[in-house]
Amino acid sequence: xxxxxxYLIVEKSYVIRxxxxxxxxxxxxxxxxxxxxxxxxxxEKFSExxxxxxxxNAKLIEKNPEVIFEIRKKNVALKLVVxxxxxxxxxxFPAFDLKISVDEAKNTIIEKLQNLMSEIIPxxxxxxxxxxxxxxxxxxxxxALGKTNKEIGEILFISPHTVITHRKNITxxxxxxxxxxxxxxxxxxNLIKIDEAL
Amino acid sequence: MLITKDLKLAEVIxxxxxxxxxxxxxxxxxxxxxxxxxxxCEQYNINPVxxxxxxxxxxxxxxxxxxxxxxxxxxxxxxxLLKSHHYYNKVKLPDIExxxxxxxxxxxxxxxxxxxxQKFFGRYLKExxxxxxxxxxxxxxxxxxLEKNYNSEKPSSTFIENLTKKxxxxxADTHDELNAALLDLKNIIIKYLxxxxxxxxxxxxxxETFKLxxxxxxxxxxxxxVIVPVAVMMETELKKRS
Ligand SMILES: [Fe+2]
Ligand SMILES: [Fe+2]
Numbered sequence: 251x252x253x254x255x256x257y258l259i260v261e262k263s264y265v266i267r268x269x270x271x272x273x274x275x276x277x278x279x280x281x282x283x284x285x286x287x288x289x290x291x292x293x294e295k296f297s298e299x300x301x302x303x304x305x306x307n308a309k310l311i312e313k314n315p316e317v318i319f320e321i322r323k324k325n326v327a328l329k330l331v332v333x334x335x336x337x338x339x340x341x342x343f344p345a346f347d348l349k350i351s352v353d354e355a356k357n358t359i360i361e362k363l364q365n366l367m368s369e370i371i372p373x374x375x376x377x378x379x380x381x382x383x384x385x386x387x388x389x390x391x392x393x394a395l396g397k398t399n400k401e402i403g404e405i406l407f408i409s410p411h412t413v414i415t416h417r418k419n420i421t422x423x424x425x426x427x428x429x430x431x432x433x434x435x436x437x438x439x440n441l442i443k444i445d446e447a448l
Numbered sequence: 449m450l451i452t453k454d455l456k457l458a459e460v461i462x463x464x465x466x467x468x469x470x471x472x473x474x475x476x477x478x479x480x481x482x483x484x485x486x487x488x489c490e491q492y493n494i495n496p497v498x499x500x501x502x503x504x505x506x507x508x509x510x511x512x513x514x515x516x517x518x519x520x521x522x523x524x525x526x527x528x529l530l531k532s533h534h535y536y537n538k539v540k541l542p543d544i545e546x547x548x549x550x551x552x553x554x555x556x557x558x559x560x561x562x563x564x565x566q567k568f569f570g571r572y573l574k575e576x577x578x579x580x581x582x583x584x585x586x587x588x589x590x591x592x593x594l595e596k597n598y599n600s601e602k603p604s605s606t607f608i609e610n611l612t613k614k615x616x617x618x619x620a621d622t623h624d625e626l627n628a629a630l631l632d633l634k635n636i637i638i639k640y641l642x643x644x645x646x647x648x649x650x651x652x653x654x655x656e657t658f659k660l661x662x663x664x665x666x667x668x669x670x671x672x673x674v675i676v677p678v679a680v681m682m683e684t685e686l687k688k689r690s
Binding site for chain 1: 534554559560563564565567568571572625626629631632633635640641642
């Protein structure tokens with residue numbers, strides 16, 4: 251089953267928040283929508299809810315744009331939408347995937363958001379396949395050889411955090427969680443020879 | 449179906465054969481005629497409340513008897529847990545190990561396939577042995593000692609003093625790995641193992657693994673949801689009393 255798209259709206263104005271929520275709710279792909287009215291609780295809410303899309307008012311990030319750069323760096327797949335007032339309509343927001351403006355017509359906003367969603371869904375479909383990617387196979391192999399997350403990261407030139415993400419996806423795809431189980435899988439699928447196994 | 453003390457035990461088992469190992473664990477032998485649960489419990493000197501809670505919990509996964517079980521002496525629960533350990537280590541795990549030894553494949557991967565399974569299962573077996581041995585040597589004796597002191601008019605002062613260093617809370621959360629290994633075994637056999645020549649044996653291994661998993665999950669629930677909270681309560685009370 252395809253998972254739905256979740257949103258986090260960061261916007262001071264109640265009227266705007268409600269308006270955005272109303273538009274989003276009209277899409278069948280929309281799942282959970284969270285609203286917050288300030289930037290202070292943003293990081294916390296973000297890590298709690300792990301939304302697919304964040305819509306944030308440009309004014310709220312004027313003072314500390316680092317928040318956005320940080321989130322962007324750590325979440326490549328995340329879609330960031332900036333919401334701007336009339337005066338800011340010509341400004342550029344390089345960290346964002348999409349800009350919508352307060353004085354755009356409803357249909358324009360709907361169309362823009364729909365385009366954005368179409369970019370998310372194919373990626374999701376990919377994730378639903380139970381085939382391991384080449385990268386994931388490489389991670390399984392290293393686990394079976396007895397390497398730690400840190401060592402695997404060094405061998406494959408990825409961060410330990412990314413290794414953990416791979417491991418989670420591997421377990422979800424295979425249904426195998428323990429190191430012994432992954433080792434057995436690796437041998438049965440010729441990723442390693444039995445005498446190499448830990 | 450709720451199993452009650454007036455039901456005939458034969459009827460109960462005819463309705464759910466999964467209760468066979470549970471009933472045997474209480475030492476009950478077959479050939480008991482038309483006796484009711486209550487009569488059998490009396491004959492074997494089993495606390496009928498405890499017996500009913502255990503079989504009901506096993507019979508219906510949504511049945512949550514913890515509140516009632518918490519009121520039963522821990523020594524009783526520990527005794528039952530010990531019998532389960534014996535059943536796992538001496539009966540069920542060796543059974544599955546033998547079945548794995550009997551698997552046969554055609555072709556060049558035959559040895560490899562068997563080695564993989566034997567290695568995996570061997571490791572799991574060792575983990576279960578270590579886990580149960582630790583419970584039998586450390587955890588259960590501590591729990592029994594704790595209960596004895598809790599029930600005593602004059603609890604041992606050294607025991608109470610040691611409560612600041614040792615707590616049952618250190619023991620919680622040790623079951624996840626063991627349960628995960630059995631799920632892995634199921635997935636490996638169902639999804640990733642080459643079909644064996646004697647596929648009947650594969651099916652037996654799977655069935656036995658599912659039964660063992662079910663049994664062990666009930667076992668760990670007793671430990672996590674009855675032994676641990678009751679022991680925590682006793683520790684707290686004893687510290688307050690001193
Ligand atoms: Fe146990
Ligand atoms: Fe245990």
